[in-house]
Amino acid sequence: MHIQAEGTAIKPVRLFRINTGSCNGCDVELAVTSAVTEFDVEQLNCRYTESAHEADIVLVTGPLTVRAREEVLRLYAETPREKVTVAVGVCPVSGGVFRGSYAVDGPLERYLPVDVNIPGCPPRPQALLAGIREALEIRHARHEGGEPKRAPGDRKQSDTDNFPARGRLSFDAGACVDCRMCRHVCAAGAIRFEEGENGVRLTLWHNSCVFCGLCSYYCPTGALSVTGDWRLDHPAAHTFRQVERGEVPYAPCAGCGEPIIPAAPQLLHDAFRRPNPDIERLKSLCPACRQQMSIGVPRR
Amino acid sequence: MSDCIKLTNDDPGKNPLSLRERVAAGRVRALPRSEELVTADALTPALSRGERVPEGEVRDGILTGFITKVAAAMTCAAGEETVIEWRRDRKGVLTGWCWLPCGESLLPAARAVAELKGRLAMVTAYLPERGKEKGEREIAYHFDLDGATLTLTVILPLQWARVPSLTPIFRNCDWQERELMELYDVQVVGHPDPRRLFLDHSLPHAPFERLVPYSTFTNAATGKALWDKVLAGEREDA
Amino acid sequence: MTTKIIELGPHQLALEEPMYFRVQLDGDRVADLDVLPGQVHRGMEHLVMRRNFYQNITLLERLCSLCSNSHPSTFCAAVEEVAGIAIPERAEYLRAVADEIKRIASHLFCCAVQANVIGETALFRRVMEVREIMQRAKEAIYGNRMDLAANVIGGVRYDLSAEGAAFLARQMEAMKQPLDELYLQYGNNPALLVRMAGVGVLPREAALEYAVVGPVARGCGIDYDVRKKSPYCAYDRLEFEVAVQEAGDVRARNLVRLAEARQSVSLIEQCLKGLPRGPVCADTLPEIPAGEAIAKSEAPRGELMYYLRTDGSDMPVRLKWRVPSYMNWDALKVMLKGEPVANIPLIVNSIDPCIACTDR
Numbered sequence: 001m002h003i004q005a006e007g008t009a010i011k012p013v014r015l016f017r018i019n020t021g022s023c024n025g026c027d028v029e030l031a032v033t034s035a036v037t038e039f040d041v042e043q044l045n046c047r048y049t050e051s052a053h054e055a056d057i058v059l060v061t062g063p064l065t066v067r068a069r070e071e072v073l074r075l076y077a078e079t080p081r082e083k084v085t086v087a088v089g090v091c092p093v094s095g096g097v098f099r100g101s102y103a104v105d106g107p108l109e110r111y112l113p114v115d116v117n118i119p120g121c122p123p124r125p126q127a128l129l130a131g132i133r134e135a136l137e138i139r140h141a142r143h144e145g146g147e148p149k150r151a152p153g154d155r156k157q158s159d160t161d162n163f164p165a166r167g168r169l170s171f172d173a174g175a176c177v178d179c180r181m182c183r184h185v186c187a188a189g190a191i192r193f194e195e196g197e198n199g200v201r202l203t204l205w206h207n208s209c210v211f212c213g214l215c216s217y218y219c220p221t222g223a224l225s226v227t228g229d230w231r232l233d234h235p236a237a238h239t240f241r242q243v244e245r246g247e248v249p250y251a252p253c254a255g256c257g258e259p260i261i262p263a264a265p266q267l268l269h270d271a272f273r274r275p276n277p278d279i280e281r282l283k284s285l286c287p288a289c290r291q292q293m294s295i296g297v298p299r300r
Numbered sequence: 301m302s303d304c305i306k307l308t309n310d311d312p313g314k315n316p317l318s319l320r321e322r323v324a325a326g327r328v329r330a331l332p333r334s335e336e337l338v339t340a341d342a343l344t345p346a347l348s349r350g351e352r353v354p355e356g357e358v359r360d361g362i363l364t365g366f367i368t369k370v371a372a373a374m375t376c377a378a379g380e381e382t383v384i385e386w387r388r389d390r391k392g393v394l395t396g397w398c399w400l401p402c403g404e405s406l407l408p409a410a411r412a413v414a415e416l417k418g419r420l421a422m423v424t425a426y427l428p429e430r431g432k433e434k435g436e437r438e439i440a441y442h443f444d445l446d447g448a449t450l451t452l453t454v455i456l457p458l459q460w461a462r463v464p465s466l467t468p469i470f471r472n473c474d475w476q477e478r479e480l481m482e483l484y485d486v487q488v489v490g491h492p493d494p495r496r497l498f499l500d501h502s503l504p505h506a507p508f509e510r511l512v513p514y515s516t517f518t519n520a521a522t523g524k525a526l527w528d529k530v531l532a533g534e535r536e537d538a
Numbered sequence: 539m540t541t542k543i544i545e546l547g548p549h550q551l552a553l554e555e556p557m558y559f560r561v562q563l564d565g566d567r568v569a570d571l572d573v574l575p576g577q578v579h580r581g582m583e584h585l586v587m588r589r590n591f592y593q594n595i596t597l598l599e600r601l602c603s604l605c606s607n608s609h610p611s612t613f614c615a616a617v618e619e620v621a622g623i624a625i626p627e628r629a630e631y632l633r634a635v636a637d638e639i640k641r642i643a644s645h646l647f648c649c650a651v652q653a654n655v656i657g658e659t660a661l662f663r664r665v666m667e668v669r670e671i672m673q674r675a676k677e678a679i680y681g682n683r684m685d686l687a688a689n690v691i692g693g694v695r696y697d698l699s700a701e702g703a704a705f706l707a708r709q710m711e712a713m714k715q716p717l718d719e720l721y722l723q724y725g726n727n728p729a730l731l732v733r734m735a736g737v738g739v740l741p742r743e744a745a746l747e748y749a750v751v752g753p754v755a756r757g758c759g760i761d762y763d764v765r766k767k768s769p770y771c772a773y774d775r776l777e778f779e780v781a782v783q784e785a786g787d788v789r790a791r792n793l794v795r796l797a798e799a800r801q802s803v804s805l806i807e808q809c810l811k812g813l814p815r816g817p818v819c820a821d822t823l824p825e826i827p828a829g830e831a832i833a834k835s836e837a838p839r840g841e842l843m844y845y846l847r848t849d850g851s852d853m854p855v856r857l858k859w860r861v862p863s864y865m866n867w868d869a870l871k872v873m874l875k876g877e878p879v880a881n882i883p884l885i886v887n888s889i890d891p892c893i894a895c896t897d898r
Contacts, residue, residue, distance in 0.1 A: 019548070019578075021556070021578045021579070021580060022578070023603050024554055024602060025603030025684045028684065032666065032670075035663050036667060036670055063580065065577065066500040066503060067576045067577050067579055068556060068578070071547075094526055096600070097585075097596060097597045097600050098585065099522060102503065102507050103499075103581035103584075107526065124677065124683055165681055165682065185593060186596075187593040187595075187597040192531070212685065214595065214687070217690065217695050218592070240529040240533040243530060391769045393834075395831075421843050422858065424845045426847060428847065429849060446767065447767030451845075471747060471748060471868070472748060476860075483583075497576065498575055498897055508583075
């Protein structure tokens, strides 16, 4: 009787957590997925376990500190071979704001293979559930012998939301004036500028971004903005393709022909409220020609 | 005894540059603009309208007495060259900044703070650039005096710096000093339990002595390696 | 009596974060304790010296998610003091709002975890559901359930519209009855009394000697709250009583927290009512001259202190901070002495220990 009953019941999938030195944000939100009905992992037929041996899915948080490494690797070694490993938050993937510290030894990938990333800082419980669902798909596909099919860049539709969560950053190259304030204020080193032949390229890596929105706050022209898109979970194979980018093209200076980044209309509106044609002309001039036009100093 | 309540000794001492001169020369710090400087001779600590007086000993009426009492205790304990300055912020919160003439005066000064019912709040070691050029470093001991903060700063040599342990006086100094010892090249003499606290055994001693620690090479490489992959992915897509 | 030493880790201690204890037992009772921190040491005080003031706002918010707002707001206060910036009055109120919202959520999390530790699963879930009201409010107003991103140098970077303020006021209304009910439960429910009353006692004299802070100190009859002793933000214009309990046990600490959470509701309501008009930030890109300053605040776990030293560049020469949890670990030796092993997880959680904060 007893054996029969066990055979017919659906065995829950066991989730096991490893904290590698996190700020506890992801961990507290994971606790929510075991305590709050709306976000309970039981809706995915999952259950948390305290035993590494039982782990079907391993959820890893934190940037992997030097001090925690030994214990993390010991626990991981105890987990079964066929588990699926999920990096929760951006810390395990890139170190997030902690990258570059003497006490941090990540990325996690250096020591163990990761299957799914759930970007966020911390990810909201809805995003955690989405990521766990993705891990379940991988688990299922592996049992069938294969990997789940999903085209790279297939952006899942966000669920209807009551609140706009701080999600993925979006870049409007047309409004960028190449002042690079965004990079200056970014604690996580998530923004890069590359000077190319035809223009300046901004790349923002969502697996490094901590979604604080400070870049957008200090952006003088609104070229960077925070979107409500929080569905950023993806297979680890796509780790380095999770980017927002855009190129700000060079244009020849209307005075001397040097390639320059023209001032965006947003900047002129910010600076002058109602730019007149004279001011409008400034935007396509290089600094030296601008100076000449406004105060008549000869070019050096 | 009347000498004891003198805040500072204006008499140029044996030192070529007295502590007070060094403070005045801005060597020790610049005074923030936000605050009024409170001195014992010019005590007009009126609160602006609408502000409520903070609780504790920093209350208006007894402010003079409080400052005088602390100053007297510090000068008595640490010697007449002790410099003490008070600042009061917009909400009436007092911070006292006291420079001790030498490392030896730390222990008596700390005992005096304990007698004033001070509570050790924090210990900060640091290497100010200008101090480093002179071969000096500083350690600041921050105490709570019922809402007011008193900071005792000792100036130590950059090399072979030693301070007495305050743990026998303030038991909660234990971890502060263990941390100080592992992060900086400072010896805390008489600490009951000088083991490492936070640093992993595999990390080198005193990472805060170098602003660029040994592992920056590997860690900067981490950032570079990651970004190389991000940018490589872009080129593929392009 | 046999003496032995056992090592306890996060799983045995029922902690969300990694922390290890070496416990010396006399029979089945605790005789002594060695706390072994460092697992979450991320070298943050070193990192802040290599990041500029703006980057440090976000970096410090990631020190710990439970008191995440206290760090950037106290850091910004230190920078503002060095730079001589008076933040607008509206910003003072909005900073207090953010701090109090976080306090309620943090205190409830601590109380929930303790219910879970003693097997009161239904109560654990109930407290977490109540906490969800705060989590939703945070996400609606700030866009994240843990890290509010509310502070900048010179003030705050969020504002409350009339609509937003009305929404928050409704959430506060919804908190009152559950918080009152939880206070009664943690005070009088026989199942909780049996586990929490008279357990993990820290006598007042020991609390003074060990120099504990926050609800741990106030649970021992020590009337100390930075919001009163060294007022900052809008606290010099808000009415509240310092929550104090005398017993020094697990129950007393929780009653302090629940009374404070209820008081936070009132503080937020006062802020919403008295919210002055005007800008929310003084100057977006101020000059930070050379100087030094101390800033303090009452974080959910108690007194938080920042020391900032600058040299006129855009990076701190030194930024040191001492979190409240740092002061409270040692007192566990007193609280645990003579207690059975089975009580260790509860007592440890009753100081609301924050490891991310402690280790930095």
